[in-house]
Amino acid sequence: MKELLIKTKNLDFSYTKGKKDIKNLSLEVPKGSIYGFLGPNGSGKTTTIRLLLGLLKKNGGTIEIFDQLIEKSRIESLSKIGALIENPSLYENLNAHENLKIAANYRGNISKERIDEVLEIVKLTYAKGKKVKAYSLGMKQRLGLAISLLSNPELLILDEPTNGLDPKGIIEMRSLIKELNQEHGTTIFISSHLLSEIEKTCTHVGIIRAGEMLFQDTVKVLQESQNDTLKVEIETNDIKTVASVLETLSFSSEQVNDHTIATTLQHKKDITTVIDTIRNRKVEIYQIKIMNNLEELFLSLTEN
Ligand SMILES: Nc1ncnc2c1ncn2[C@@H]1O[C@H](COP(=O)(O)OP(=O)(O)O)[C@@H](O)[C@H]1O
Ligand SMILES: [Mg+2]
Structure with missing residues (x-):
């Protein structure tokens, strides 16, 4: 049996009475995978991610992360997760190094060396002294990623990390994600509304529409079933x-x-x-x- 880092069963959630925003959602994210969470805008990707991180309270179902029910071990699990939801909040008037120092202090227990390491990983060392307001969107996104990597997470959750980036920024983010997975062994859960993006980056895929999971398997099986009977x-x-x-x-x-x-x-x-x-x-x-x-x-x- 493959080990699952995220496992939800029959997850249910509504923002308001009378409309279910997440319906019976069962997610299985294998350890070591790059899992693409694919769905059109408004299908429930960000909502699901907020539920996984305990930022929203589910109405029904179960969430297990690192084999532990989220109710039992949220703090412990969160310490092993890096997350980047929508746009990162950065201090525009400070440089990358200073932004990372603040984030490191806030998290505690993070060495000076680690700050240099994450800058290296996201390829921002050359620009670490530059104020963030002079950064391109792609560089800001990479700095956001660097912050989420500070605690050396086993699991990285990225919500539409290539949204709004230009083609160069998209390619850079894509290769970073693959590098993190292959060289650092990080399991990556990444959401997107573009099939092409998921096909280029991911090993596994879950397709969500209107809060419901429609398909979940490896990208290979997905591609094969496209020419199916x-x-x-x-x-x-x-x-x-x-x-x-x-x-x-x-x-x-x-x-x-x-x-x-x-x-x-x-x-x-x-x-x-x-x-x-x-x-x-x-x-x-x-x-x-x-x-x-x-x-x-x-x-x-x-x-x-
Ligand atoms: N804060 C909120 N209050 C009420 N409804 C919301 C809120 N955030 C999102 N929704 C609704 O929940 C559904 C899923 O939204 P979301 O998770 O943001 O989708 P996605 O991230 O896939 O674009 C949509 O119908 C959206 O309108
Ligand atoms: Mg979203």
């Missing part, structure tokens, strides 16, 4: 006839319940063939459901 369920008044129609057409058939039969098709146009043939036999079709239609989901994640 269609799994279709047909609801009808006569499953015997439908089964024989499918057999005649050389499609598989599997009974789901008294009124529903499932089949696997190679192409979308096969759906028309199946419907036409069934209707020719004067059988009623109540519903046709495509069970693994990731295509539509991808569209909502790639358009921007």
Whole structure:
């Protein structure tokens, strides 16, 4: 069994009565992974991250971090997590070194050497004496990352770290994330609304929409399922006839319940063939459901 650094089960949360913002969310983030938390704007990524960090109180479900229920060991867990949510708060009139010193004092127990180390990791040593207000957005984001690295965290949680960055800034952030994972062994949980971003950086992916997890697996499995066959369920008044129609057409058939039969098709146009043939036999079709239609989901994640 792979070790999970984050594990939630049936997580529920609402900001206001009558609207569920997080529904039954089950997350599994393996140790050593770069886990991409993918979803359109407003789908619940930041809310989930706030729940993981205990900044919001869940309404239901469980959260385990480092194998401990969050209620039992929040302080201990947080000491092993570095987080960067939305834009980091920085002192614009101070330089990078001074910003890090303040953050280090606040956290306590952080050596002078570590400040130089994190500057090195995020490649800001050359600019450490420059006031932050003269930094590009990408440099500010990297300084935010440096702050979250001060305590040498085992788990790094980054909320849309490439948002608003120019292409150069995006590439720099991406390679930093990979470096941290490969050279320092840090497990990284990173949110994004762009599929392309997740595909380039991550080993694992969870796709969220309207507060619900729609898909969770490795990026490899996700990419393979993009060219997958269609799994279709047909609801009808006569499953015997439908089964024989499918057999005649050389499609598989599997009974789901008294009124529903499932089949696997190679192409979308096969759906028309199946419907036409069934209707020719004067059988009623109540519903046709495509069970693994990731295509539509991808569209909502790639358009921007
Ligand atoms: N402070 C808040 N009060 C009420 N609703 C909120 C608040 N923050 C976010 N929401 C709502 O919760 C949902 C999820 O938002 P959010 O987690 O910010 O999404 P994402 O980070 O994926 O863009 C949205 O419908 C958003 O409008
Ligand atoms: Mg957000």
